[in-house]
Amino acid sequence: MAVKAETDAARSRPAADLRRQERRRRRIGTIAVPAIGAIGVLAVWQALIAVLRVKEYLVPAPTAVARALVDNWHMLLKNAWPTTIESLAGFAIGNLFAIGLAVVFVHSKTLEQTFYPMAVVLRTIPIVAVAPLLVLLLGQGYAPKIAIAALISFFPTLVNMVRGFGSVDPQALELMRVLSASRREVFLKLRLVNSLPFLFAALKIATGACIIGAIVAEWIGSDAGLGVLVINATTQFETPLLYATMATASVMALIFFGVVALVEKLVVRWEADEAPI
């Protein structure tokens, strides 16, 4: 039997090589095709601006945006820094609270039934509406920005973690009972690991969301940050700078997402295909 199984594996080795090659080809495709698409869109944009003679303060050409990026890189970086701190701190705090609360919910059905619906309702309040309130409460410093970034990171993670802890294979739960495993063992060996793909799905959403939270908070009252640059550039009709600021925020979000996706790849190695959601 063992011999048979091994020959199966040996036979499937060239097949695995083929699959790997195929995957590599597909990966090149997933980079090259969107890149060509993006270059195409930029070219059309540039051409339309030139042909239609659109005024720069309305819509700048890609080249104008690029120039604004180069000219203002120092100011952009200086203002990206506070936004980064606020986003990261908010990301950490919001997610930690969400994970903690989800753990509490797993251990107490009563608490879950009491507070989970409230959390779901609170989630529907638009963050833009809450932001002024928090600025009023917490003042002009980092605190309100971090609070908003945390709040916006909090809900997706809470919802996903509750799902991740709950959606355990019922047969695996039966197995743990046959093995007379304690609640703690079921949590640590089953629910916690089971929730990791759900956690990373939420964290990836939170990477973009926390930056949005920080920028929106900066609009309301701040003297530094990408949010401030957005407001200033808009009121002074420095539209290329506005676009350059947007591009900077976008690069921040991409780096952040990339880091989380990389950690996910290193941690969650058992998923056959895509993570849930």
Next chain:
Amino acid sequence: MIGPSALAQRERLDAAPAGAIVISDLSVRFHTDAGEISALGGVSLSVSRGEFISLLGPSGCGKSTLLRVVADLIPPSDGAVTVLGEPPEGARRQRELGFVFQDAALLPWRTALSNVRLPLEVGKFAQRGRPAAKPEELLELVGLKGFENALPKQLSGGMRQRVSIARALVAEPSILLMDEPFGALDEIQRDRLNVELLRIWEKTGLTVLFVTHSIPEAVFLSQKVVVMSPRPGRVREVVEIRLPYPRHLSIKDGPEFGHCAARLRRLLGEV
């Protein structure tokens, strides 16, 4: 002071075949939104130590429920179940039960070896001073030498079920409960695993309670086949399969095998 009648009774108990599983007049009812559903209605069954018994019946006949009552996963509504002379909970806590699930139920983040090791890591196994098999040797026993570090996603359905059999055996239970373990496999894999299972059974002397809805599988494996009828689940008849062990796949072509299968099919048809 033990009177003569008590002594006589004692002797009679010792002389009786050691009942691994004794089920008397077991009923199980589930409460659902649609009302009460009777899954098992008065089942009596006795399984001796070392026996290989199959529960055969159409879906909804409560055979999986019966298995889960023995494993202490579902409480009985009425009647009594003893496993190795105690209530199922005692046998479960003593780790006398190995359970093999329909879908292998491996933890996807654990390697084959680590999955087999799981029963030794939980439920205070180490403190109980029970013997434990070596996980590596069990993987070899089920024909998976060389696949210790493979993740479940890298294994075929048949290989996954082999890992789950090794996992069920690692705590050296005396009873193996199997819930349609090969139901999702193709016939070739199923035949192969049936042969392997018999080999393991003969080697270990386990008591096996095996749930299936395949007539040939039940005949090939078992000493006795318990034919069940549905709604509520009852024992319709217990059919003895008098085919000698060790059994090879070729017995399936013989007349005796055909007779047994035909008899079971008739019984199921009347259900």
